[in-house]
Amino acid sequence: MKNFKNQTLKEFLDHLSAKEPVPGGGAAAALTAASGAALISMVANYSKSKSPSNSINKEINNIFSKSEKIRKRLLELVDLDAKAYLKVVAARKGSPAQRARAAKAAQKVPLEVCRLCYEATQMTPFLVQNGNKYLLSDVEVAIELLLAAFQSSYVLTK
Structure with missing residues (x-):
């Protein structure tokens, strides 16, 4: 299987x-x-040390760290989803029990994507209130992307 997360955008598409x-x-x-x-990471990165409040700067740094961790895990899930789906394809030749096991295992990836989307969106209200005001539209785009990914992943769990 190809390693999709390390491909260029053109290659992936x-x-x-x-x-x-x-x-x-x-x-x-x-x-x-x-x-x-x-995008959450970018906004947090631009917002670092912009506030006179140490507690706000600390939370922005925390948001940056959490969003980067989430971003990296989501990239891993690109490949894990492909790997899980290939097992579903292979199980089509197997017994009904094998097909059911493969399908159930394949649901784990989109469920994790849903969870990570939820976690990421929970960071956005703080950035809207305390982040770089010139980047509010980037926070909005981040929310829309995360909502689209959540809904798309949820569809895959059915």
């Missing part, structure tokens, strides 16, 4: 549009969520 089982919607959702988390 070429694979996404190809007649191949992976990457698919789950990988696309994870990458979308990673983009949302990256």
Whole structure:
């Protein structure tokens, strides 16, 4: 299996549009969520040390650290989703029990994407209130990307 997280955007999108089982919607959702988390990191990065309040600066640094951790995990989930789906494809030739196990295992990735999207969106109100005011639209875009990724991942758990 290819390592999608280390590909260029062009390579990833070429694979996404190809007649191949992976990457698919789950990988696309994870990458979308990673983009949302990256925007949170960017806004936090620009907002560091801008406030005269040490407690605000401390929380902005905390948001930056958490959003980077989430972003990196979401990138890992791009590949883990592809790996899980390939097991679903392989299980199609197996017994009903094997198919059910593979399908249940494949749900873990989109559920984790949903959880990470939720965690990331919880950081945004603080940035709206205390972050760089010139970047409020980037926070809004981050929220929209995370919501889209959450909803897309949720669809994949059904």
